[in-house]
Amino acid sequence: MNTESTLFSNVNIIDGSGDAPFAGHVLVVGNRIEKVVSSPDDLEEQAGTIIDGQGKTLMPGLCDAHLHLTWNDQPTLEHITLMPPEEHLIHSINVAKTVLDAGFTSGVGAAAARPRFDCILRNAINAGDIVGPRYLANGQEICTAGGLGDTSPVHVDIQDLSFGWRVCGPEEMRKAVRMFVKFGVDLIKLNLSGEEITPVPAQTTPMSNEEVAMAMQEARPYGIRACAHARSADSVKQCLNHGVQIIYHASYADTECMDRLEAEKDRFFVGPGLAWLIQTSQGAADWGIAPDSELAQVYARELEYAVEGMQEMRKRGIRIVPGGDYGFAWTPHGTNAKDLEYFVDLIGMSPMEAIVSATSLGGQIMGMPDELGLLKEGYLADLLLVDGDPSADITVLQDTSKLEVIMKDGALYKNAL
Ligand SMILES: [Zn+2]
Known part of the structure; x- marks a missing residue:
């Protein structure tokens, strides 16, 4: 025995x-x-x-390809880092357990709210000190001044108020990536497009090609991959041009994006993050975003584009992976498997295709296709x-x-x- x-x-x-x-x-x-x-x-x-x-x-x-263990169920982006670090760490430890309890045995960190949080969470999980999924640790979202992630009301060197890490120019990008590499990240995250709840809208592409190129140049020697917040067509093209393999959202991907993604379907993944669009447009009234508000309407329109785009990508055999940006007040952690229902109901996958996206493709996006x-x-x-x-x-x-x-x-x- x-x-x-x-x-x-x-x-x-x-x-x-x-x-x-x-x-x-x-x-x-x-x-x-x-x-x-x-x-x-x-x-x-x-x-x-x-x-x-x-x-x-x-x-x-299951594998959640867009996981934020450090998102703390807050009602606004600004609130994320208003939680003091001590409480924030305890909260994140509990999230890791919640995700595993929901059947997600692995996850791709899609950015941490504080510089080292993802790395220490991953290390603690791997050491058996806390419970959680297999986890690829990320740094903070690297962002432009005023863009998604820069939640500081003033432009000073103190980054503590932002959940993203703000850079201006290639040299600041170099410093940021080297810092996250030093902390031991598996991935870096670049915020290439805007986001409707920020002053920079979704179809804006504020990060320069010089900055993206520098990020990839600094990450590449370590074999560290990149993922990106990329809603606009131009931001998806930046991913394609610079080799950012994990493309989140891609709501406004145009025909050129589709053609190129199809031609390189073995290289890139697309994670639409539908839960965020659906819940922000329809399920956030209790937090001040009524479905008939202008903001909710903008998200509802983006959802229509995203769903149409994902249907097209599915037909073309592009790898679509689940992960709904869970961890806001109206997208609570632990509801991650909702994504698979959205894939079936909205994108037109069979239940089995949705399962493949969360299992077989999960092993691929975790970088372990031959053993996970x-x-x-x-x-x-x-x-x-x-x-x-x-x-x-x-x-x-x-x-x-x-x-x-x-x-x-x-x-x-x-x-x-
Ligand atoms: Zn996210």
């Missing part, structure tokens, strides 16, 4: 590849999937722990046992009571059976 092994017997397997579900048995040894078989044979003797799946669904853990995101022999054992069939009803993944077992890295984080 191997005490560090777990057998999931009698499960309906969704392997994350998009193939149809099939009945089987899965043996996990250490932190990897050792065997996926149709007949259990002598596996029970090899397993330390046996979980009788009773025909429920076993599938790879599939339920396959040799892959890391990040698994969910779901009471229900997400390939028939994708919304079942939003009900944490249905996520009966959550395994991360071969360890049973949750076993409610």
Whole structure:
């Protein structure tokens, strides 16, 4: 008997590849999937722990490709950094647990609200000091003066009031990226376009090509990838031109963007972040953004563009990944699986395609395509046992009571059976 092994017997397997579900048995040894078989044979003797799946669904853990563990459920951007650092850190630790409880066993940090927060959270998760998803740590959003991220009311050298890191010119960009590299980031984040709730609207592209080029030049020697806030067509083109592989939003991507994304579909990912658009236009009345307000209407129009664009990208085979910018008052952490419902209802994906976007593509965007995101022999054992069939009803993944077992890295984080 191997005490560090777990057998999931009698499960309906969704392997994350998009193939149809099939009945089987899965043996996990250490932190990897050792065997996926149709007949259990002598596996029970090899397993330390046996979980009788009773025909429920076993599938790879989910990946949120646009995760902000340090967004603290505030009603405005300015409020994010008004929470004192001590409370903010505790809040972020709790968010990491909330995300894992929601079945997301991995996530791409899409920017931190303070310089080192993401790095220390990732390190603490990896050390087992706190619980949370596998996490790619980011720096702060690097932004232009007055753009999204620069929430300081005055232009001084003290950056504490901003959740983004403000730069003016390539040399300040060089300094910013080197600072985040020193802190140990896996990614950098560039705010290339504006955002409607800021003085710089979504279709504006304020960061210069010189600044973007400098950021990539400084990140590249370390193998550090970049992601970008890119709503405007020009900002998407900056991503394509400079090799920013993770493109968030892309609401106003034009035909040229589509053609180029399609031609390089193995290189780029698009994360639309639909939850933010949907909830800000329709679900934020309690926080002063009534659906008939001008701001909500602007977001509703952007949502229409984004949905149409994502439908087109899906047809072209461009990799679309979930992650809805959760962590504002009206987009609370833990509701991350709503994105998959949006993918089905708005973009036209089948439930299975939505599952692939959160599992197989998750492994790819995490930079671990050969060992994460599939339920396959040799892959890391990040698994969910779901009471229900997400390939028939994708919304079942939003009900944490249905996520009966959550395994991360071969360890049973949750076993409610
Ligand atoms: Zn974001």
